[in-house]
Each structure stands twice: as C-alpha cells, then as structure tokens.
Amino acid sequence: MCGRFEQSGTRKYYARHIDPDAPSREWVGGDTIPQYNVSPGQALLVLHMLDGTLHSDRITWGYRTPQEAAEKKKPWINARIEKALTGRYFRHMFREGRVIIPAGGWYEWTVENGKKQPWYITRNVDKPIFMAGVTNFRLYSQQAVEVGCVIVTEDSGGSMVDIHDRRPVVLGPDDAFRWMDLETPVEEAAHIAQSRSLPTEEFMWWRVSTQVNRADPANNGRHLLEPAPLS
Template sequence: MCGRIAQSETRRYYAKFLDPDLLPREWIGGDTAPQFNLSPGRTALLLHMLNGKLASDYVSWGYRTPNEAAAKRKPWINARVEKALTGRYFRHMFRQGRMIVPGGGWFEWTVEDGKKQPWYISRKTNEPIFMAGLTNFQPYAQQEVEVGFVIVTEDAEGGMVDIHDRRPVVLEPQDALRWMDLDTPVEEAAHIAQSRSVPSSQFQWWRVTRRVNRPDPATNDQHLLEPAEYEQR
C-alpha cells in the first residue's frame, strides 16, 4: 500500500540523481510548491522518457476506467506488481505508460490504542526514492478518458511488515531509467519491477505527527516528517 507521499524537491533535484547527462537545459513549465503530505486525487510530479530525453509532467494520482468513472467509483491508486502486466486495468499502461514517481519517502499507518498512527519511510542514505509507476497520460495527445497514474507495489519484507504488508516498488537510478525507457522490452521491465526493488533493509521509518492523517492541502509543512513521540489523544 502507498496512500501518501512526500514530494518536496524540484524536478532538477530528482533528475540529477537519475542521470545528469539526461538533464534538459530547460524544463517546460515550472515547479510546484513543495508537497510534504501529497494524497491521492491531487497532482504529482512524474518523470518519464520522451524521445530519448528525460521529461516531466504533473498528473493526477489515481486511475479509473471510463465505466468506473461513469459509476463514480473511487480511482485505483496502486497496482500490484504481480498483476500489473496481465491485469486488464493496467496492462496497456505497462506497455506504454511506465514512469517514475520521485519523492523523499512515503507514509504508512498502524493502529495504536484504536487510533491511526502515521509513519514516515525513507532511504537510510540521503537520496530520493524512485517509485515505479504506471499512467495512461500521453504527452501531446488529446485524451477523452480520465488521465491519472498508479504506484506499483509489492509485498513488504523484514521489519517493514510491522508497518504495512505492502510497499512501493522503489528502484535504483539505473533500473529506474530502464523502467521508464519504452524501448525496454516488456519482459525486462517486468523483471525489473518484480526483482530489482531496493530491499527494505535500505529504509528507515519513524512515527510522525497525526496531523498527517488530514489529507488537506493546508496540512503541508516539513515538520510533518519529523519524528514524533506517541501522541495521547
């Protein structure tokens, strides 16, 4: 599961960790305000390859089919790596819409004394995370369907299971680049997603304030990521 992320740096910051040689001289558009508590339904930064160059776009987090939209069902926000290639919802994205959702980390929740307790998860090193994602967004194309993205998830392992049994597929820069490259064969992309994720042992996690529980754009400051003592309320 991945239901909230932190995405507080600039496009250039994330891009330089992937490959400085791919960094365009100029990005079209600009950066948005830092997001320390970005929730589904809101617009997030995506990185993808376009004509052999690194590109960026801002796309809504969540995807639903036209029939689901007509029925007003909630969008999907994650795609299980086990079904992403073959499942009817996402297989067309797996072939044409592989991209990366960059960030500093993500949030998960436990229940303590009947209350939802948020945790923040990030790499132990001072590096961003590159989450494998899928989107039906197509640059420079007129699209008649809802446009959105999902984050690819896998089973958690080790101590991270105590926080949640699912986690995003996080890739090292070289694997992230191969994942984004639509010239990469689908079979290779599937192998990357299924076997190349950064292991849980490379992450750290800590309790954060319950203010994170409110997915309100106004609840958005860097103090949300700071370790918090157990809150009696």
C-alpha cells in the same frame, strides 16, 4: 501500499539524481510549492522518457475506467505488480505508460490504542526514492478519458511488514531509467519491477504526528516529517 507520500524536491533535484547528464537549463523552474503530504487526486510530478531523453509532467494520482468514472467510483491509486503486468485493467499502461514518481519517502499507518498512527519511510541515505508507476497519459494525444497514474506495489519484506504488508516498488537510478524507457522489452521491465526493488535494509522509518492523517493540500509543511514525541 502507499496512500500518501512526500514530494518536496525540485524537478532539477530529482532529474540530477536519476540522470546526471540531464541539461540543467531544461530543469530549472516550473516547480510548485514543496509537498509533504501528497494525497490521491492531487497532481504529481512524474518522470518519463521521450525519444530517449528524460522529461517530466504533472499527472493526477489515481486512475479509473470511463465506466467507473460514470459510476462515480473512487480511482485506483496503487497497482499490484502481478496485476499491472498481466491483468486486463492495467496491462495496457504497463506496456505503454511506465513512469517514475520521485519522492523523499512515503507514509504508512499502524493502529495503536485504537488510533491510526502514521509512519514516514525513507532511504537511510540522503537520496530520493524512485517509485515505479504506470499511467494512461499519452503525450501529444487528445484524450477523451480521465488521465491518471498509479503506483506499482509489491509485498513488504523484513521488519517493514510490521508497518504494512505492501510497499511501493522503489528502484535505483539505473533501473528507474530502464523502467521508463519504452524501448525496454516488457519482459525486462517486469523483471526489474519483480526483482530489483530496493530491499528493506535500505530504508528507515519513524512515527510522525497524527496531523498527517488529514488529507488536505493545505495540511503541508516539513514539520510533518519530524519524529513524533514518545508518549
């Protein structure tokens, strides 16, 4: 799945890892306070393509239709890759709103002794992750509906299944670039998401403090990533 994640890097840091040729002067500043416990409803940093060039924006995490908004239903925060591609709900975003959500890692939960135990999942090398996402946000257009984005997910594999049976689609820099490029045919984008996600072996994870369980923008800080002491 992915119900919380860490996005503490700067725009320039993420841009440099996905596109070494990104002009540095265009990526300096414009950053917010580092976020170590991003929850649904917050504004996320997303990367997208515009005229063949890498750009960024901040978009609310979560999407719902106008009818769902009127009925005050909770927004969707994730989209299964199979539904994002062919389902009526997300396919318009898959075709016209593919973005990358950069991060350091994400959180999942297990139940231990009747309590929710959070785990932090990250790359086993010092590099950011690039999660595939889709959005109904359209640059330079007046939109009368709620704007938001969701993270594309897939089945977990290997020992990660012990933490959760779903995980984000995480792409390497080259595949992330192709995913964002709306000139990439939909069939190729689908192939990237379905077959190019980084394998379980490229990740590591550990228990963290149950402080993470509180979804509150004020509940923030690098200490949330520290391994929890063994009980």
